[in-house]
Amino acid sequence: MSRNAFVIGGSGGLGSAICRRLAGEWDTVAIGYRSRADMAQALAEEIGAHCAAVPVQCDLGDAGGVIKAIAGFAEKAGGIGTMVFAGGVSIKQPFVSKIGEAAWREVIETELMGFIRVVGATLPIFRRQQLGNFVSVVSVAAHSYPPGDALSAVPKAGIEMLGRAIAKEEGRFGIRANMVAPGIIDAGLGAIFLKDLYSEEIWETQRNRIALRRFGTGDEVAQAVAFLASEQARYITGQTLIVDGGFSL
Template sequence: MNDGAAFVVGGTGGLGSAICRRLAPEWDGVAVGYRSSTDKARAVIDTLGERAGDARAVHCDLADRASIAAAFDTAERAYGMIGTVIFAGGVAIPQPFVSRIEEDQWREVIEVELIGFSRIVAAALPYFRKAGRGNFVSVVSVANYCFPPGDALSSVPKAGIEALGRAVAKEEGRYGIRANMVAPGIIDAGLGADFLETLYTPEIWETQRKRIALQRFGSGEEIAEAVGFLASDRARYITGQTLIVDGGFSL
């Protein structure tokens, strides 16, 4: 067991729910952060098996600083200590080319994802400093290393999240605080699963599959394994790093 509870921001999404299931056996509890659906958060908790009783559904709206502050207060009162914060939140992002992206689309993803993450960091740091330890793991994107056309709305704010994560690692390490990132490739979970069903043709996805060294798309569980490692004490001397989990897509 790692000390404290895991707070998963965006815990009801395809990747977020897989992360909750992976973390549940190793932490004192899991706070399943959700924005709009308590029922979805409770459904995720129901999948945690014997650790379901140690989980809590916690409302956490990334666009609302007060909601985030209340969420961390709720988690600390429930568990006594927050050991890791996983940032897997975001918006449902289409795949337009840059020339077709409207300014309001940029504002939405920057507000919810990049500024939302900055709010999470600001809320979590006092708890981590008080405990003398803690870590962030953010789910970002392989697009910042191997850009697929149409992915700018997703990759641009996540590049900012990576930069902020490295800043946190450098400045807060003296307080025992770590920050790392996981960059998924093409994953058959969450928004990725929707894209595989609705975006492009099966022939295009088959061509993409063949570009991957391991010749297959990834799973939510495989991303969750990487997150679980970086969040744990097994990675206690790793900070400021991005772990690319893409089966060799970016090679």
């Protein structure tokens, strides 16, 4: 297998945790970013002692740019072994009745259509290699819905379904696709929510709903991603690994 990983959304809070985890296992890690070049570069310097780290500008809203970024990296690195999708939109948590069409279009265009573009750019590479895998970060909300999470959950449910379709249709080419569904995580957008969204009392109630009585960390999600991307998971495809401490039980 090509020992090169590409992380879409690699400069974000959760994406950076994934890059750090993959750096110890993959020869090259492409840190995909849209506009935060400084953060991607800083992360590349941080993990550069463990792998070849390469910031790659990749705007999910630009179909041609997605193809150029992924194909260009694959050509220079000599292939892609795993494509990790951790891209997303900074959102609030309104109820469905409060969500306007513009907000729906933004999340669907960036997350679901963004993933579709990434798949379209990556599948030809994986087919030529006769191997490769996708790991997508989705949401536990598709399995146990918390009110107010529709903007995040709906596009990620589409990503999850597309992952299963890829697994079923592309397995004959040695291609796998799996998903990781985090619960409440103290990283990335989750960390912002924990700090600013609700009162401490509300978050304490949420914490008590979790079997392990704590929120998760970015590293715990990253470990699940790394496992599914690795050869240890070579006979696992089309599955969603829920990493929520028992929130959805």
